Amino acid sequence: MSPRRHSSDEFLSQEPALDRAARKPAGRRKGPFAGLPVVLQRRLQQAIDDYREETDAAEHRKAEIEQEFFGRAFSREERLELRYAAMMKEARARDRLLESAWNTRKVQEFLGGVSHQTPHDRRHSGTLIAILDRGEWRYPDWQFDASGPDRVVDGLPDIIRALPVGTLAKIRWLSEANDLFGERSPIEELRAGNKERVLYEAQRLEAE
Numbered sequence: 311m312s313p314r315r316h317s318s319d320e321f322l323s324q325e326p327a328l329d330r331a332a333r334k335p336a337g338r339r340k341g342p343f344a345g346l347p348v349v350l351q352r353r354l355q356q357a358i359d360d361y362r363e364e365t366d367a368a369e370h371r372k373a374e375i376e377q378e379f380f381g382r383a384f385s386r387e388e389r390l391e392l393r394y395a396a397m398m399k400e401a402r403a404r405d406r407l408l409e410s411a412w413n414t415r416k417v418q419e420f421l422g423g424v425s426h427q428t429p430h431d432r433r434h435s436g437t438l439i440a441i442l443d444r445g446e447w448r449y450p451d452w453q454f455d456a457s458g459p460d461r462v463v464d465g466l467p468d469i470i471r472a473l474p475v476g477t478l479a480k481i482r483w484l485s486e487a488n489d490l491f492g493e494r495s496p497i498e499e500l501r502a503g504n505k506e507r508v509l510y511e512a513q514r515l516e517a518e
C-alpha cells in the first residue's frame with residue numbers, strides 16, 4: 311500500500327495558530343502594526359501597554375508628592391508652567407555664567423594672534439574651557455592670565471581635566487563661591503596659588 315498523501319489544507323490545519331495568522335495578507339489585518347507578523351505585533355503592543363502603565367504610575371507618584379508638599383495635586387497645565395519657569399531660571403543662570411565670556415576672535419587676539427583653529431584645539435585638549443551658546447563658542451574670561459603658562463591661570467588645565475562633570479557644571483563649579491575655600495571660588499583659589507588644594511577637591515568630587 312502506498313503512503314497516504316496529505317493535502318496542503320491538512321498541513322495548514324496542523325500549523326500553530328500564530329504562524330497561520332502571520333501568513334495572512336496584510337490587508338486583512340488592521341491597526342498600527344498591520345503588515346507585521348502577529349508575534350511581533352503582540353510584542354509591540356505589549357511594550358506600549360507597559361509604557362502606559364509606567365507613565366500612569368509616574369503621574370500618580372507626582373500627584374502624591376504634590377499632595378504631600380503643596381496640599382494638592384497640580385494640573386497638567388500647571389506642571390508645564392512650573393517646568394517652563396524652572397527652565398527659564400536655568401537659562402538665566404547660564405546667561406549670568408557667560409555674561410563676561412569672550413568669543414573666539416577675542417581669544418585669538420589675547421593668545422597672541424593665533425589662528426582661528428587654535429582656541430578650538432585647546433578646548434578639545436582641555437587647556438581652555440568653553441561652551442557653545444547661540445551658535446558661538448564662549449570662553450569665560452576668568453580663565454585667562456597674561457602672566458600664566460600659555461596665558462591661562464596656572465593649574466587650570468589640570469582642574470578642567472580632573473572634574474568629572476559636564477562643561478557647564480565645570481564652569482559653575484570653578485566660578486562660584488565655595489565654602490570649601492572660605493567662600494572664595496576655585497578659580498580665585500587657583501589665582502592665589504593653591505593649585506594642589508583645588509585639584510584635591512576636584513578629584514574628591516569625582517570620588518563622590
